[in-house]
Amino acid sequence: MKVLVPVKRVIDYNVKARVKPDQSGVDLANVKMSMNPFCEIAVEEAVRLKEKGVATEVIAVSVGPTQAQETIRTALAMGADRGILIQSDTDVEPLAVAKLLAAVAKEEGAEVVLMGKQAIDGDNNAVGQMLSQLLGWPQATFASKVEIAGGKAVVTREVDGGLQVLEVALPAVITADLRLNEPRYASLPNIMKAKKKEIAVKATGDYGVDVAPRLKVLKVSEPPKRTAGVKVETAADLVSKLKTEAGVL
């Protein structure tokens, strides 16, 4: 069983995004970039499936600039077998990303697409669901537990107010939530080995997908700032201020 794992190069989780003064976007020059944390969880899960003998091959695919090869290398160092970079120097919207991934999933004959539920830059939480729709495959999003056997996946999902269990027939699209696993750190020998693994470089045009943006970004601005209020000395002060000044008790 082939598992396809889409990965995205994004601003590092620990770096605060800063808006450019001309409001044209977020400043990514000289900013540390890493693999999107939800993608890391998806790679980990796919590699575990291979270690358990459920998956035969794990393919990491990324849509992004040349530097996204580094992100694919990270996936290869974690245990993915090979990579595909669909190169694009401009931002590709989730709908077009889903179309590109659908083409790759079909071409590769993947039986499971395992991916992060959302990227921490655009925060769309949309590609997995759209991919499932485009492929006509079942979806199981926000997974906190995945069990694959007998051509089916039983997926525990994190929903508002609790957990839901779904059974999906393969091929299917599964998106990872935070508690699915704790991704490993790649060992030095595996990082060295990853350098020899193959990354195929493709263009968006190779898949016949129109990646022209549908949305026009008019501006990117700073959110309104909250200002620090006052420090109170005691819990009793606090309660009295909440009652009289703020009027919320």
Place this chain on the structure above:
Amino acid sequence: MAVLVVADSDNAHLRDTTHKTVTAALQMSGDVDILVLGQGADAVAAAAGKIAGVRKVILAEGADVGHGVAEAISETIAGLMGGYDALLVPATSAGKNFAPRVAAKLDASPISDVIEVVSADTFVRPIYAGNALETVQTGDAKKVLTVRPTAFKAAGEGGSAAVEKVAAASATGTTFVSEEMVKSDRPELTAAKIVVSGGRAMGSAEEFQRVIEPLADKLGAAVGASRAAVDAGYAPNDYQVGQTGKVVAPALYIAIGISGAIQHLAGMKDSKVIVAINKDADAPIFQVADYGLVADYKTAVPELMAALG
């Protein structure tokens, strides 16, 4: 233009996230209908018809849509979109699960987590965990939006829209197995007027329950937690407030032993009044707090309980 709003419900009760999404829809158009998807959801449809400004209510009932199966829901919605120019869905975990599917089916670029309607085709949404706000304009003939309910006021009552029934689609490759909902007498986190949240400083699940829960119960509040506390296993995942958890905007938010990581602030910074209790005077949470108490929670929370009487 006509707008379809998808109701948020548990099959028995209409949630006020629906009313808030209707407010966003009414800012786009005067022609707003509500779609209720569920099973045995007559009461939900009746409640939806009472929302002021709503033209009509469509009720689609079936086992799969009642269990929130995304394939069945998106198929049902797509079948109705011929009569609409925009679809607005509350940005809950259920809404986020199916809305992008409808967009893909309509070949539209979805717009997630809208916090402001600028005009019928232009919207503001947070990106980078709320560290930036993006204003986007769409040229899609059919627009698909998820709406962050906490950013809009609830539409009022007073409507009397009729309910029309349609058939719901079912799913083929996806089967609902079970669900396990956390039962609680406390208000729901995203709907509560007061939220008391605990952080990693609690140190254990026992301490979290001993400190946070009695205070919440005294205030009639919902219980929240930082991601650090959830990751450490001190609180269940559905308590998590933040970019990767729930976004809340109560009248009063009390953060106890929470440092105030960016990702947590993204989930609560729209609260009306924020109180922070932390022994570290330099904790970033104090930069957004209206009232800060620099103290160890171990002494501050009992004092707070006493002061509340």
